[in-house]
Amino acid sequence: MSVELPVFDISQPFNSSSISSLSVACREWGFFHITNHGISKDLSRKLHSCASQIFNLPSEVKHKAGPLSDVKTYTPHFIASPFYESLRVAGPDFFASAQSSSQALLNQSNSEFSDMLQEYGSKMTQLSKTILEMVIKCQGNDFEIKYLSEFKNCHGYLRINNYSPPECIDDQETEGLGMHTDMSCITIVYQDDIGGLQVRSKEGKWMDINPHENTLVVNIGDLMQAWSNGKFRSSEHRVVLRKNVNRFSVAFFWCFEDEKVVFAPEEVVGEGNLRVYKPFVCGEYVKFRENSEEGKFEKVGFTVKQFAGTEM
Numbered sequence: 586m587s588v589e590l591p592v593f594d595i596s597q598p599f600n601s602s603s604i605s606s607l608s609v610a611c612r613e614w615g616f617f618h619i620t621n622h623g624i625s626k627d628l629s630r631k632l633h634s635c636a637s638q639i640f641n642l643p644s645e646v647k648h649k650a651g652p653l654s655d656v657k658t659y660t661p662h663f664i665a666s667p668f669y670e671s672l673r674v675a676g677p678d679f680f681a682s683a684q685s686s687s688q689a690l691l692n693q694s695n696s697e698f699s700d701m702l703q704e705y706g707s708k709m710t711q712l713s714k715t716i717l718e719m720v721i722k723c724q725g726n727d728f729e730i731k732y733l734s735e736f737k738n739c740h741g742y743l744r745i746n747n748y749s750p751p752e753c754i755d756d757q758e759t760e761g762l763g764m765h766t767d768m769s770c771i772t773i774v775y776q777d778d779i780g781g782l783q784v785r786s787k788e789g790k791w792m793d794i795n796p797h798e799n800t801l802v803v804n805i806g807d808l809m810q811a812w813s814n815g816k817f818r819s820s821e822h823r824v825v826l827r828k829n830v831n832r833f834s835v836a837f838f839w840c841f842e843d844e845k846v847v848f849a850p851e852e853v854v855g856e857g858n859l860r861v862y863k864p865f866v867c868g869e870y871v872k873f874r875e876n877s878e879e880g881k882f883e884k885v886g887f888t889v890k891q892f893a894g895t896e897m
């Protein structure tokens with residue numbers, strides 16, 4: 586089964602009807618689509634082809650940027666899943682970050698790749714600011730004016746994901762990336778035309794988010810779920826591999842700075858409503874997810890609810 590998410594034209598100002606359908610999407614699914622986002626087909630095609638060259642390097646070469654290296658930008662197979670590997674590019678200087686991976690992997694800089702990532706990262710940064718403003722606006726009148734400054738130190742990073750399916754795909758679905766929630770405020774995902782991204786409904790059913798040409802997927806992350814006092818959902822999602830072909834995606838995570846104390850403002854909680862999260866320091870939550878076995882990336886058992894929820 587698949588879910589048809591609403592599509593928002595991000596190049597146009599939002600009117601009251603788009604704000605109210607955005608609000609429904611954030612509450613019900615924590616997922617929606619955007620179009621007219623300014624990422625050309627040409628840019629995503631070129632990025633895909635440059636990234637494939639990196640992922641096609643022998644694994645002993647890729648390990649030069651792996652978890653035991655100095656740069657630590659490459660996540661090899663068998664960390665999140667046997668079929669998943671990724672390369673991280675950190676902002677705001679996406680160019681420098683891409684150059685350091687390229688230097689570690691190829692012993693030379695690759696300015697074509699780094700230029701592309703700088704362009705992609707800067708566009709994602711702009712898009713995140715626009716989307717975030719709309720997402721805050723949907724939580725109350727003039728909230729974007731009152732509360733946008735809380736998000737002024739947000740930062741972004743990219744994860745370029747490569748999924749290689751097992752030799753033979755049988756009837757059973759193979760998880761390329763297990764069920765998880767994102768640690769971001771919002772995430773913007775480019776998925777190629779293979780499909781496989783799924784969101785878990787409130788009833789616990791896995792629903793396909795089918796790829797649509799020229800659209801990007803946006804999802805609410807744990808930090809926004811906490812800041813909105815649980816109004817907006819950081820949905821569990823995963824990637825399944827059904828075809829015997831590689832799948833490519835690029836996720837951009839827009840996050841609070843590590844020092845930020847995440848705490849829903851009184852007005853966001855609303856009079857008479859209970860506060861469902863204790864205040865927490867963003868960096869502590871990131872550490873909890875990265876370092877505790879239970880909190881790990883692909884294991885959804887422990888998320889912001891277990892970390893800071895008041896209903897425990």
Ligand SMILES: O=C(O)CCC(=O)C(=O)O
Pocket residue numbers: 744746762767774775776782822823824833834835836
């Ligand atoms: O590959 C995708 O489509 C989604 C990836 C994802 O959920 C993530 O990187 O957090």
Ligand SMILES: [Fe+2]
Pocket residue numbers: 765766767822
């Ligand atoms: Fe994710």
